[in-house]
Amino acid sequence: GAVVSQHPSWVICKSGTSVKIECRSLDFQATTMFWYRQFPKQSLMLMATSNEGSKATYEQGVEKDKFLINHASLTLSTLTVTSAHPEDSSFYICSARRPSGSHEQYFGPGTRLTVT
């Protein structure tokens, strides 16, 4: 099966700083990647859809200036949480899909962000 990696797996940062999370598709080219956020004991909430070489499409209620997404290559998408606050603490999961025709989304292992 396809493999999607995330780095780091966990990170602790201070309020006001920025944190970058990387998502890589290791054995396939992903034209589309998705970023999800999961609160404790809750479901995955889609934050944005990232398409290689173009701007990300954000879901309603997600601040695009706070959660910067860059999909610069077919194997890498990054999510930067800018000016982080404690309420941004969450589990962030990325997902990648093979080029058109594929039905499956492959998920990364997630990144636990704690903002102090």
Add this chain to the structure above:
Amino acid sequence: AQSVAQPEDQVNVAEGNPLTVKCTYSVSGNPYLFWYVQYPNRGLQFLLKYITGDNLVKGSYGFEAEFNKSQTSFHLKKPSALVSDSALYFCAVRVFSGNTPLVFGKGTRLSVIA
């Protein structure tokens, strides 16, 4: 808009007994349905999917699910539960229209008791 409902927050079952985790969906068009499992502090692991064809889908670890179009359901089942099946289970749906993402249900926590 597409949505998924998992009516049970928690399902408890004794080891060796059959288990069912319920899922209903709402989409415009033909649905593609998925089940994923999540262990603590881990990402999602794919269990099975329904795209087309046979309504009964068999997946990983002995799980299966039945697509019921009239009831718009896709319940996850296993004939004999194991303690190691205890985890958080998510049902998800998408329609095949461009790069539409998976939309997830809220999840059901399965607890298998020895």
